[in-house]
Amino acid sequence: MSEPRTSTSPRMLGIYLNDHLAGATAGTQLAGRTAREHRQSPLGGDLENVAVQIMEDRAALLTLMADLEVPVRRYKVYGGWLGERAGRLKPNGRLRRRSGLSTVLELESLRIGVEGKALLWQALLATAGADPRLDPDRLTELLDRARRQRATLESLHEAAAAAMFRPGRTEPREAVVGT
Numbered sequence: 001m002s003e004p005r006t007s008t009s010p011r012m013l014g015i016y017l018n019d020h021l022a023g024a025t026a027g028t029q030l031a032g033r034t035a036r037e038h039r040q041s042p043l044g045g046d047l048e049n050v051a052v053q054i055m056e057d058r059a060a061l062l063t064l065m066a067d068l069e070v071p072v073r074r075y076k077v078y079g080g081w082l083g084e085r086a087g088r089l090k091p092n093g094r095l096r097r098r099s100g101l102s103t104v105l106e107l108e109s110l111r112i113g114v115e116g117k118a119l120l121w122q123a124l125l126a127t128a129g130a131d132p133r134l135d136p137d138r139l140t141e142l143l144d145r146a147r148r149q150r151a152t153l154e155s156l157h158e159a160a161a162a163a164m165f166r167p168g169r170t171e172p173r174e175a176v177v178g179t
Contacts, residue, residue: 024058027113100164107157118146
C-alpha cells in the first residue's frame with residue numbers, strides 16, 4: 001500500500017488548469033462576441049472592457065501554466081471553443097435576429113465563467129505559500145479583477161433582465177418562435 005501524497009499531484013494540477021483553460025477559451029469567445037453585438041448600445045463600453053480583461057486573464061493563465069510546466073492540452077482548448085459555438089444554437093425566441101433574451105443569457109454565462117475563474121485564482125492563492133512558482137501578489141490582483149468583473153456583469157445583467165422582462169414589453173409577432 002502506498003503512502004498518501006502530501007502535495008498536489010502535477011497530473012491533477014494539469015487537468016485542473018487545462019479545464020480552466022477550456023473555460024477561459026469559451027469565455028474569451030463569448031465575451032468578444034457579446035461586446036461586438038453591443039458595441040453601439042449602452043452596454044458596449046463595459047462589455048468591451050470586460051472582454052479585454054477576460055482575454056488578458058486567459059493569457060495570464062497560459063503564462064502561469066508555462067511557469068508551472070503544465071502542458072496545454074489542445075483538445076480541451078478546442079472543446080472550449082466548440083462548446084461556445086454550440087451554445088449559440090440555443091433558442092432565443094426569434095428565428096433570425098438576436099433577442100433581449102440572448103443578452104440576458106450571455107451575461108449569465110459570462111458571470112458564471114468569471115465566478116469559476118475567481119475560484120481558480122482563490123485555489124491557487126491558497127497553495128501559493130507551498131509553491132514558489134506561484135506569485136501571491138499576482139494571484140491576488142487577478143482575483144480582485146475577477147471580483148470587479150463579476151460586479152460589472154451583475155449590474156449589466158440586472159439592467160438587461162429588467163428591460164427584457166418588464167411588464168407590457170412586446171416582441172415583434174412575426175419573429176417570435178417557441179421559448
